[in-house]
Amino acid sequence: MTSLSVFRDVPIAQKLEGSLLKIYRQDDSSAKLFLAYKVCMTEGGHPWVSLVVRKTRLQIAEDPSLNYEYLPLAGLKSFIQASLELLFGKHSQAIVEKRVGGVHIVGESGAFQLGAQFLKAWRKNLKTVCIVSCQNEQCGLIFRDMGFTVYEYSVWNSTDLCSDPSMFVEVLQCLPAAYPAGSILVIGNISDCRFTKNQWTKLMSIIKSKQIFPFFDIPCQGLSTGDLEEDRKFLQHFVSLGFEFFCSQSLSKNFGIYDEGVGILVVAALSNQHLLCVISQLMDYVQALWGNPPATGARIITSILCNPALFGEWKQSLKSVVENIMLIKEKVKEKLRLLGTPGSWNHITRQSGTHGYLGLNYQQVEFLVKKKHIYLPKTSRINFTCINSSNIDYITQSIHEAVVLTEG
Amino acid sequence: MTSLSVFRDVPIAQKLEGSLLKIYRQDDSSAKLFLAYKVCMTEGGHPWVSLVVRKTRLQIAEDPSLNYEYLPLAGLKSFIQASLELLFGKHSQAIVEKRVGGVHIVGESGAFQLGAQFLKAWRKNLKTVCIVSCQNEQCGLIFRDMGFTVYEYSVWNSTDLCSDPSMFVEVLQCLPAAYPAGSILVIGNISDCRFTKNQWTKLMSIIKSKQIFPFFDIPCQGLSTGDLEEDRKFLQHFVSLGFEFFCSQSLSKNFGIYDEGVGILVVAALSNQHLLCVISQLMDYVQALWGNPPATGARIITSILCNPALFGEWKQSLKSVVENIMLIKEKVKEKLRLLGTPGSWNHITRQSGTHGYLGLNYQQVEFLVKKKHIYLPKTSRINFTCINSSNIDYITQSIHEAVVLTEG
Numbered sequence: 001m002t003s004l005s006v007f008r009d010v011p012i013a014q015k016l017e018g019s020l021l022k023i024y025r026q027d028d029s030s031a032k033l034f035l036a037y038k039v040c041m042t043e044g045g046h047p048w049v050s051l052v053v054r055k056t057r058l059q060i061a062e063d064p065s066l067n068y069e070y071l072p073l074a075g076l077k078s079f080i081q082a083s084l085e086l087l088f089g090k091h092s093q094a095i096v097e098k099r100v101g102g103v104h105i106v107g108e109s110g111a112f113q114l115g116a117q118f119l120k121a122w123r124k125n126l127k128t129v130c131i132v133s134c135q136n137e138q139c140g141l142i143f144r145d146m147g148f149t150v151y152e153y154s155v156w157n158s159t160d161l162c163s164d165p166s167m168f169v170e171v172l173q174c175l176p177a178a179y180p181a182g183s184i185l186v187i188g189n190i191s192d193c194r195f196t197k198n199q200w201t202k203l204m205s206i207i208k209s210k211q212i213f214p215f216f217d218i219p220c221q222g223l224s225t226g227d228l229e230e231d232r233k234f235l236q237h238f239v240s241l242g243f244e245f246f247c248s249q250s251l252s253k254n255f256g257i258y259d260e261g262v263g264i265l266v267v268a269a270l271s272n273q274h275l276l277c278v279i280s281q282l283m284d285y286v287q288a289l290w291g292n293p294p295a296t297g298a299r300i301i302t303s304i305l306c307n308p309a310l311f312g313e314w315k316q317s318l319k320s321v322v323e324n325i326m327l328i329k330e331k332v333k334e335k336l337r338l339l340g341t342p343g344s345w346n347h348i349t350r351q352s353g354t355h356g357y358l359g360l361n362y363q364q365v366e367f368l369v370k371k372k373h374i375y376l377p378k379t380s381r382i383n384f385t386c387i388n389s390s391n392i393d394y395i396t397q398s399i400h401e402a403v404v405l406t407e408g
Numbered sequence: 409m410t411s412l413s414v415f416r417d418v419p420i421a422q423k424l425e426g427s428l429l430k431i432y433r434q435d436d437s438s439a440k441l442f443l444a445y446k447v448c449m450t451e452g453g454h455p456w457v458s459l460v461v462r463k464t465r466l467q468i469a470e471d472p473s474l475n476y477e478y479l480p481l482a483g484l485k486s487f488i489q490a491s492l493e494l495l496f497g498k499h500s501q502a503i504v505e506k507r508v509g510g511v512h513i514v515g516e517s518g519a520f521q522l523g524a525q526f527l528k529a530w531r532k533n534l535k536t537v538c539i540v541s542c543q544n545e546q547c548g549l550i551f552r553d554m555g556f557t558v559y560e561y562s563v564w565n566s567t568d569l570c571s572d573p574s575m576f577v578e579v580l581q582c583l584p585a586a587y588p589a590g591s592i593l594v595i596g597n598i599s600d601c602r603f604t605k606n607q608w609t610k611l612m613s614i615i616k617s618k619q620i621f622p623f624f625d626i627p628c629q630g631l632s633t634g635d636l637e638e639d640r641k642f643l644q645h646f647v648s649l650g651f652e653f654f655c656s657q658s659l660s661k662n663f664g665i666y667d668e669g670v671g672i673l674v675v676a677a678l679s680n681q682h683l684l685c686v687i688s689q690l691m692d693y694v695q696a697l698w699g700n701p702p703a704t705g706a707r708i709i710t711s712i713l714c715n716p717a718l719f720g721e722w723k724q725s726l727k728s729v730v731e732n733i734m735l736i737k738e739k740v741k742e743k744l745r746l747l748g749t750p751g752s753w754n755h756i757t758r759q760s761g762t763h764g765y766l767g768l769n770y771q772q773v774e775f776l777v778k779k780k781h782i783y784l785p786k787t788s789r790i791n792f793t794c795i796n797s798s799n800i801d802y803i804t805q806s807i808h809e810a811v812v813l814t815e816g
Contacts, residue, residue, distance in 0.1 A: 005678040006621060006652050010530050013688040039477065047477045061469035069455045070446065070666045106514050107698030122418050142696045213414060244414050259476045259703035270413040280421040288550045289697065290515030295667035296704035 024375040032373035033391055035382040039258050040223065040321060040354045043388045048321060049256035052313040056303045060296075070292040073283045075104020075264075079298040082305035083264045087218065087232055087249055094239050098272040102249070103282050104293045107261035108219075111248030112139040114265050115215060117285045118278070119184060119246075120146050126213055127181045132171055133188025134163045135355065135381060137217065139248075148184070155193055156379075161347035161359045163192035165199050172206045182211045189217070191224040191231065192351050200237060207243070214238060214245040216266075220253035224353040226322030228315065244269050251301050254318060260297030325354055328384050328392075335396035341403050357381045364402040372398040432783040440781035441799055443790040447666050448631065448729060448762045451796045456729060457664035460721040464711045468704075478700040481691045483512020483672075487706040490713035491672045495626065495640055495657055502647050506680040510657070511690050512701045515669035516627075519656030520547040522673050523623060525693045526686070527592060527654075528554050534621055535589045540579055541596025542571045543763065543789060545625065547656075556592070563601055564787075569755035569767045571600035573607050580614045590619045597625070599632040599639065600759050608645060615651070622646060622653040624674075628661035632761040634730030636723065652677050659709050662726060668705030733762055736792050736800075743804035749811050765789045772810040780806040 024034045040048040060066065074080070080102045084095055094100045105111045116139075119126055129143040131152045140150045153171045157164035168190065175183050185207065195203070207214065216235060222228045238245055247266035252258050265282065269275040286293075304310045326349065333345045347359050360368075360380035368374040374395060376382045387395055432442045448456040468474065482488070488510045492503055502508040513519045524547075527534055537551040539560045548558045561579045565572035576598065583591050593615065603611070615622060624643060630636045646653060655674035660666050673690065677683040694701075712718040734757065741753045755767050768776075768788035776782040782803060784790045795803055 003678065005682045006531065006619075007677055007682040007686050010682070010685045010689055012685050013692045047475055049476050058469045061466045067455055068457050068665060068667045070669075106702065107700060109696055109699040113697055123414065138695075138699075145696055211414075257476060258478045259700075261478075261698065261700055261702055269415055274413045274415040274418070277418045277420050278415050281418055284421045287546075288517055288553055289521055290669065291517040291546075292515060292667075292669055294514065294669055294702045294705065297702065 020375050020377060027373055027375075029373040031394065033375065033386070033395065035374060035376045035386045035395075037383050037386055039253060039383075040256070040325075041383065041385040041388075043324075045386075045388065047256065047258055048385070050314055050317040052304055052310050052317060053255050053257060053300055056300050056310065057296075060299050060303065066299075068295075071104070071295050071298075073286050073292060074279065075293045076295060076298045076302060078306065079302040080104055080264060082302050083249055083251065084266065086221065086228065086305060087235070087247070087266060088239060089229070092239070094268060099270060099275055100239075100266060100268045101275045101279050102264040102266045103279060103286060104298060105248075105263050105265050105286075106290050106293050108250060108252070108263075109138060109142060110261070110289075111246075111250070111263055111265040112142045112215075112217075114282060114285055114289065115246045115248070116142050116146050116148070117289075118282055119213070120148070122278075122281065123182075123213065125182050126184050128176070128183040129186060130171065130175055130183055130212075131186040131188060132168055133186075133190065133217070134192060134357075135189050136377075136379075137186060137188045139186055139217070143184070143186075155190060156357055156381075158357075158359070161344075161357070162350060163190065163194075165190075165193040165195045168193060168195075169199055169202055169206070172203065172210070172212070175206075175210055175212065177210055182213065184215055185212045186215045186217060187234075189219070189353075190234065191353065195234075204237065204241060214243060216245060216247040217250075218247060219250045220353070221249070222254045222315070222318040223322065226319045228318070239268065242270065244274075252297070255297075255301055255304070255314070257297045257300060260294065260300075262294075262297030262301065322352075325384055328387050329356070331392060332384070332387060332396055335392065336399060339396060339400040341396075341400040342407060343403065354385050355381055355383050358399065360399070360402065361406070363406045364399075367402040367406060368398055372402075374398055428783050428785060435781055435783075437781040439802065441783065441794070441803065443782060443784045443794045443803075445791050445794055447661060447791075448664070448733075449791065449793040449796075451732075453794075453796065455664065455666055456793070458722055458725040460712055460718050460725060461663050461665060461708055464708050464718065465704075468707050468711065474707075476703075479512070479703050479706075481694050481700060482687065483701045484703060484706045484710060486714065487710040488512055488672060490710050491657055491659065492674065494629065494636065494713060495643070495655070495674060496647060497637070500647070502676060507678060507683055508647075508674065508676045509683045509687050510672040510674045511687060511694060512706060513656075513671050513673050513694075514698050514701050516658060516660070516671075517546060517550060518669070518697075519654075519658070519671055519673040520550045520623075520625075522690060522693055522697065523654045523656070524550050524554050524556070525697075526690055527621070528556070530689065531590075531621065533590050534592050536584070536591040537594060538579065538583055538591050538620075539594040539596060540576055541594075541598065541625070542600060542765075543597050544785075544787075545594060545596045547594055547625070551592070551594075563598060564765060564789075566765075566767070569752075569765070570758060571598065571602075573598075573601040573603040576601060576603075577607055577610055577614070580611065580618070580620070583614075583618055583620065585618055590621065592623055593620045594623045594625060595642075597627070597761075598642065599761065603642075612645065612649060622651060624653060624655035625658075626655060627658045628761070629657070630662045630723070630726040631730065634727045636726070647676065650678065652682075660705070663705075663709055663712070663722070665705045665708060668702065668708075670702075670705030670709065730760075733792055736795050737764070739800060740792070740795060740804055743800065744808060747804060747808040749804075749808040750815060751811065762793050763789055763791050766807065768807070768810065769814070771814045772807075775810040775814060776806055780810075782806055 250263040358380040658671040
């Protein structure tokens with residue numbers, strides 16, 4: 001055997017090197033804190049799991065009647081139906097007309113991977129992807145790898161410290177007209193964008209005239225405002241006007257089933273006939289991507305969504321989580337006020353959801369990371385549920401110092 | 409909104425139409441039987457699940473100490489380690505030298521999808537995929553979709569009614585030489601190929617001289633002979649000679665966790681350094697494909713593999729399953745002998761594993777499907793565990809009629 005490896009030209013992948021979490025883990029300081037976890041954390045510093053999920057998981061494991069056969073390629077039917085009803089409402093016209101459907105997908109990236117493969121093959125005129133969000137979205141990587149030209153825009157206005165709907169409208173105005181090539185518009189986390197009616201109308205009209213194909217990301221319905229309906233309200237604008245679109249509906253975070261990465265690629269079409277064609281093509285990609293999807297997460301979620309008592313418990317748990325997040329944000333703001341930290345900190349409580357911008361500049365973030373061992377992204381967008389009673393004083397004091405020391 | 413759907417050019421996907429299972433389901437006959445299920449069935453006609461799996465599943469659901477955090481991108485470390493030890497043996501030199509590793513994958517297709525993406529990007533000279541197996545392998549679709557030229561060869565010799573190692577050697581001899589382009593060799597189910605030492609040597613020498621990259625498929629270790637070590641023996645030839653290769657190790661069928669589709673893409677490299685580079689690149693693809701893998705299946709399997717008592721129970725259950733398969737095959741053969749069915753039926757018991765060729769021709773298969781409502785593939789390769797005491801008489805009588813009526 002030759003001693004020359006066939007892998008000799010393969011270098012270590014660079015993207016994963018030097019990630020914030022990696023640097024945090026290598027830090028020996030006992031004071032170190034990580035404020036960028038993806039998931040909702042409890043006061044005790046553990047990933048949050050809805051209690052009703054634990055209960056349901058056990059019930060499913062105890063069920064002797066369950067067989068563990070392969071799921072169909074498209075996934076668990078009852079799971080897809082329940083997820084669509086969660087997203088569009090039980091009495092949604094689109095569901096009644098059977099023009100929305102979905103494919104059970106795997107992981108956080110699965111819906112975008114699957115959707116992008118379809119769009120590349122069947123909507124060849126769409127060459128550009130425009131991602132609009134108030135946060136970094138993972139899906140850019142997927143579209144780029146498939147040869148799309150990807151533009152990413154943040155709607156976080158770092159001067160006014162708010163999610164700015166006018167920035168969204170501006171981005172769309174700059175997109176090329178429909179011909180010769182259209183665009184895919186990924187609409188990420190824009191829940192804090194408070195559109196006026198006028199802005200909505202403008203947005204819709206641009207999307208229509210430029211033949212833009214919307215691809216929504218709904219990563220944690222209910223964890224933004226605590227209200228399941230409120231969190232999907234902007235999607236309604238599109239559904240009611242009969243837009244066709246894709247939507248990545250992830251159900252890992254709002255149930256606290258992070259280790260199962262379960263969700264749906266939702267398809268909205270003009271008619272049931274078109275929907276069935278799209279779903280059948282998607283199934284071909286699924287077969288090549290992973291085959292039959294894993295069942296555990298989907299079974300748990302379906303059991304909860306289809307049982308009114310469990311559903312009520314789950315909704316209540318979402319509400320409590322969000323109330324707790326707001327409490328943490330209030331406390332942080334109040335502590336900064338008491339410390340006399342320069343600036344207004346109202347933007348902290350104006351943002352909804354687990355994550356939000358502290359509104360610090362690079363220099364201030366650098367100070368927190370290097371001097372205080374508090375790890376947060378350069379954007380200063382942190383997970384507020386990483387803050388609890390045992391670390392809030394250290395964190396707010398450190399923010400105070402960062403702001404004061406880097407001033408002038 | 410325009411009433412022209414953006415999906416108007418998307419037809420129903422053809423590949424999924426008219427599948428055998430679909431036709432079976434549409435058949436109204438009460439006599440209908442389906443002999444092509446993928447999974448091992450019980451006497452009662454349900455998918456087989458190792459009892460120790462049910463027990464472990466429950467224990468895991470009851471464990472209050474488990475948190476449900478995202479798994480790392482590469483998957484559950486202990487699961488990967490345990491799976492590698494299962495495949496190569498606990499004291500394998502390759503494991504000690506840390507030159508074999510793996511990435512936790514999703515579904516039955518995941519390992520091939522991931523491996524193919526890597527090979528396409530990093531071994532650009534490999535343009536041809538040659539799939540050798542005694543059955544149809546799903547992975548051809550994946551390689552084809554990525555632009556590889558795929559050739560599929562069966563080593564089932566329908567004249568001599570056996571898996572024929574000389575056919576394997578012939579296929580490799582016909583492959584192009586290493587330059588300008590090499591080949592990927594997918595080695596599927598060849599467990600019934602009884603190579604002579606001479607044939608092994610020849611095989612190895614061709615693979616070496618033509619710089620062929622082997623990609624093994626180990627879909628159900630232990631379910632072929634009932635002996636975990638026996639079922640991976642041919643892999644040992646490659647490991648001990650220091651070959652570099654990929655291997656899809658699926659663990660859904662041999663544990664009876666079909667609904668979780670869990671496995672590993674195994675990488676064997678010349679050194680740990682090369683291995684780490686390959687794994688790091690694979691992780692980039694994982695991030696885009698599905699992100700963090702689901703945990704349930706991996707947790708169950710790890711618990712069993714790492715606990716000697718549970719491991720013993722599982723090994724015993726594999727042995728019982730395989731003994732039962734052999735018993736079914738013996739009974740089928742004996743019944744055909746008693747019916748005086750023309751021909752020798754020894755090939756039925758010469759084949760190992762759940763599936764095997766009946767050795768019928770197209771006309772005979774057609775007769776079974778059309779006249780007897782017994783659904784089996786045109787190749788006559790059936791799942792013998794679909795045969796049980798309540799249907800064996802009908803099946804053997806029907807085979808008898810098929811052979812007699814279509815003779816001459």
